[in-house]
Amino acid sequence: MDASQTISQMVLETLRKINRAIGLRSRQLVKTVGLTVPQMLILKEVVESGESAIGHVAAHVSLSQATVTSIVDRLEAHGLIVRRRGSADRRKVLLAATERGAEIVARNPAILxxxxxxxxxxxxxxxxxxxxxxxxxxxxxxxxxxxxxxxxLHEESWSEHESELAATQRPEASPVS
Amino acid sequence: MDASQTISQMVLETLRKINRAIGLRSRQLVKTVGLTVPQMLILKEVVESGESAIGHVAAHVSLSQATVTSIVDRLEAHGLIVRRRGSADRRKVLLAATERGAEIVARNPAILxxxxxxxxxxxxxxxxxxxxxxxxxxxxxxxxxxxxxxxxLHEESWSEHESELAATQRPEASPVS
DNA sequence: CGCGAATATTTCGTATACGAAATTACCTAC
DNA sequence: GTAGGTAATTTCGTATACGAAATATTCGCG
Structure with a gap:
């Protein structure tokens, strides 16, 4: 918290710190409940709003569909929710909580x-x-x-480096002996 | 923003939304400047504090060493900073901005x-x-x-599912003919 | 009917993030 | 001087997150 910063900068810095705290908290949750915060959020949403499409859930929890898809993968692997193709509109994938899933949410209303x-x-x-x-x-x-x-920005000077070093190989800082 | 929520819940929900906005903004930055917010943050820190160890930088930007390591990998691949083993204490890896790196920070003081x-x-x-x-x-x-x-929580009933479904294979929702 | 636009989801690639374990180097006591 | 403990970084595994492209389905219009 340097005194030379603008208030705006401090606001952003503080937001990042809060965010980090939430992330760390989420990892602690895994050890106690077995689910991370995003997983709990989505499970909760599914339990409370009944059978709902992925897109619907994504909008409600403010995440992209792609993100929800991968989190749903894990919840499904854990047997907490099930996917079902929509019968009216078969493009949709409907999510429903299993007993197990509903139980967890019911038992921990304030877990988040x-x-x-x-x-x-x-x-x-x-x-x-x-x-x-x-x-x-x-x-x-x-x-x-x-x-x-x-x-x-942009001007020029950028992007020529992209190709030559695209591969994710880290050049050893200095091959010591 | 459901009216039935507690203020505390709304605070957390709003924080998640803010966070998402920052994330989206970061991705836009990649297109205009070529660097994400975390990358800019670390580059800026290195430029401003001169040659400094990874651990030092990590503490300053409120990120773990592991995270900084991987971001530094990318910055180094782009030729914006260089790693150097410390001469006094060879356990430390000192970071220094290249001309290119310093120029970017100098040219965009408020980019963040x-x-x-x-x-x-x-x-x-x-x-x-x-x-x-x-x-x-x-x-x-x-x-x-x-x-x-x-x-x-914990009680029991948890973790038996872990092993059987550990592999990241998604069971097709329903193999429709 | 049948084709192209619109919609919903998944896949793929990339970038954060972290903890835990491994690695390397330093340092102190013996 | 060397064994053991401490410190700094990297590696490894896992979980978010997103955009863009691919896929599957529906729907509207001729």
Whole structure:
């Protein structure tokens, strides 16, 4: 947290740190519950909204279809949900939770927050609201910008390096003896 | 944004959305500048702090050493930084930016924000401060919890599925003729 | 009917991310 | 001086995440 940074930079830096904390938390979850946060999110969504298509779930949890597909692969491998081709529209793949899956969600309604919720609930109500409002403000700003994609740099000089070093072989820093 | 959610849940949901927006933004960056956000972050750190060890950089950008290693691989492949074994302590791998790398950072001091900074700077100063403070509040709460790892569930019934379905083969939803 | 546009999902390639184990180097006590 | 512990980095395995392209299906229009 260098004093020479702009507030904007500090905001982004803090967001990255929060994000990392969430990621680490997710990995701890694997050890206790056996599922990561994204997996829980999707399982929960499926349980609560009944049989629903992949695209529907993806939109609800704010992830791409491709991402949901791979997470569903794991949930299905664990026997927590099942895929079923839609009968009305056979392009769709409907997801349904198995008993096992439903049980896990039912047994852990707050599993996704737990400790965070605990700490958060100790704040004053007006403070909670303010924090949420600040976050939504940021989310809105970011989404708005997501649309516009002004090509910033480029000029020249870039991309010639691409081909020669494309292979993911790391040149040893220095072959010591 | 369901009305039936607790504020805490909404906070987490909003954080995930913000995070996604940052991720998407990062991918756009690849097209304009040729580097992702994490790559820029590390390159910038190396340029600004001179020759520094991997561990040092990792701590500064809040990422694990393993992650930094792989990102450095790519930056090195692109000829933006070089690895050098430390002479004093040969366990350390020192990073230094090449001319090319330094030039990119120099030419794009604000590349990491750009549009976000633009929008953010239009807010009232007191509002900016408030947002930052809200975020730091959250970050602090999350880091504090990172320490304690109370085993929540487990009971039994878990993990027997692991072995039989470990392979990443997806059982076709239903082999429709 | 039948073909092309539209829609839904999966596959493929790439880039983060992390923990745990392996590797290499250093350092201290004996 | 060497054995054992510590420290720094890399390797390995796994899980997200996404875009772009491929695939499968539906639907509209002639």
């Amino acid at each position: 927050q737990e400790q965070f919720t605990e700490a958060f609930s100790k704040l004053e109500p007006w403070e909670q609201t303010q924090i949420l409002s600040s976050l939504q403000r940021i989310a809105t700003m970011m989404n708005a910008e997501q649309i516009a994609v002004p090509p910033i | 924000q750009e549009q976000f900074t633009e929008a953010f700077s239009k807010l009232e100063p007191w509002e900016q401060t408030q947002i930052l403070s809200s975020l730091q509040r959250i970050a602090t709460m999350m880091n504090a919890e990172q320490i304690a790892v109370p085993p929540i």
